[in-house]
Amino acid sequence: MAKSYDLIIVGAGMVGALSAILLAKSSLRIALVDKHDGDYRLSTPPAYDARVSALSSQSKRLLESVGVWQGIPHDRIAPYDNMVVWDGLGEGFIDFNAQATAMPELGHLVENAVLNQQLMTQVRRLKHIDLYLGDTLDSHQLSESGVNVELASGQLLQAQAIIAADGALSKLRTExxxxxxxxxxxHHAIVTTLEIAQTHENTAWQSFGEEGILAFLPLPSVDHRHFVSIVWSVPPKEAESLMALDEAAFCRRLHYAMNRRFDVLGITQERQAIPLRQRHAKHYVTAGLALIGDAAHTIHPLAGQGANLGFADVKALVEVLEKAHRRGEHLGASKVLRRYQRARMLDNIAMAAGMEVFKRLFSTQQPLIVQLRNRGMMQFHRDTWLKQKLIARAAGISSFS
Ligand SMILES: Cc1cc2nc3c(=O)[nH]c(=O)nc-3n(C[C@H](O)[C@H](O)[C@H](O)COP(=O)(O)OP(=O)(O)OC[C@H]3O[C@@H](n4cnc5c(N)ncnc54)[C@H](O)[C@@H]3O)c2cc1C
Known part of the structure; x- marks a missing residue:
């Protein structure tokens, strides 16, 4: 006998879990399925988790609206009010400052595991959500009038639609x-956390240079000790040799790659190398199914926007589904789900295109281009209006569409 829901969400990562919470708060009955057991083992500071996300003020507001943000311990959130970006091959730099744009901060750094755990705590409090953890889809059938699912555990589910929040390698997307x-x-992104000798000044530092694209992202300080999370994007061969370096040599390379701005005292978390791939689904929906978050699109992490785009997808999809539910429309109908696709696709494509331009512009060491880009950066640096526009875009306050 199949259990009946309004929606089945596959994937209880940041995007799937937040979708489930928002939809359950609108009294929709949700089945949330994840192959993970939903229990995130947190590192103890200063050994912060190597995976962190820079979250925009729009993402923060969405998490606040369901009480998730308030549950994150203060000593696991690092606000940043400055961002400094420079060209390692020249004099060009741009700094972005929250005060100049009348914003309290540019964003916040949060460890992914801390956020995921807080989302799951909230999920478990909601009676409209049934959790199927450590489980996955065995088979499914989609149609305009409803979906049927069999889980690997043998459990049968039915609903009006499936939301695929199963990440970059989404099985639902490929199947x-x-x-x-x-x-x-x-590029492969090397991520880890470091202890540095100087304060990070609540600033996100990013260098584009011969040594690849390197970001030092502020983490909470502990007993006057200072920590940053790094994302170091380099060609795969270079990533291999950086991963093979011993800790002291790795820290020395970081010191030079960051223009000797910081003395790196040591790494506090194991290094991970993550292959980076741009991916964008040509459609986000079909009858009975909507792709969301990384299942729909992945971009280069250089601007820290992947999860923010995913949360913007969540907001748009939830608004569409809530409205359709109030009107008595079928939630899996193509015409309903297409409204979500229309709301999000242009914005996601524009961000992906922007990342590609950035990545290409800074991958070249051709002297003429290096000279032009340095001049361009300095002009940009002096253009307060343009900087405010870019900050508003990154904060999710304005969109391309
Ligand atoms: C190095 C790096 C740095 C980044 N930094 C930032 C940043 O600073 N800011 C930012 O906004 N974004 C950043 N991102 C992007 C961000 O991490 C992702 O966009 C975000 O984690 C995607 O969340 P998601 O819930 O869509 O997918 P995921 O986090 O991948 O979650 C997918 C979930 O689905 C489950 N799942 C998968 N397959 C199945 C299956 N078959 N059955 C059941 N469950 C399944 C998984 O267990 C998982 O829980 C970064 C990415 C990288 C690689």
């Missing part, structure tokens, strides 16, 4: 033959 536009960025 339902969604076409994608995708290519390798030719």
């Amino acid at each position: 339902n033959a969604f076409e994608t536009v995708e290519w390798d960025y030719g």
